[in-house]
Amino acid sequence: MQINLGLEKKVVRGFGKDIANFFHADESYLIVNVRNLLFLRRNVLYYFPISGYDKYLPFGTDYLPSVHMGYTLKF
Secondary structure (H helix, E strand, O other), rough: OOEEEEEEEOOOOHHHHHHHHHOOEEEEEEEEEOOOOOOOOEEEEEEEEEEOOOOOOEEEEEEOOOEEEEEEEEE
């Protein structure tokens, strides 16, 4: 299970507006996505055995939330 959060804001000035003007786009939007918001997903790649116990220690990625940012241009 994975819970993500995404935000989209119309850019009216600054770097995003400059990009839109450069490509002659009508509008530009700043997109911010936060993946794995509640730490619910673990992508386990390998299980290490714990010596002396009958258990395993998981090792993998996606333990912490990640933030992605970008621009969307509409023509």
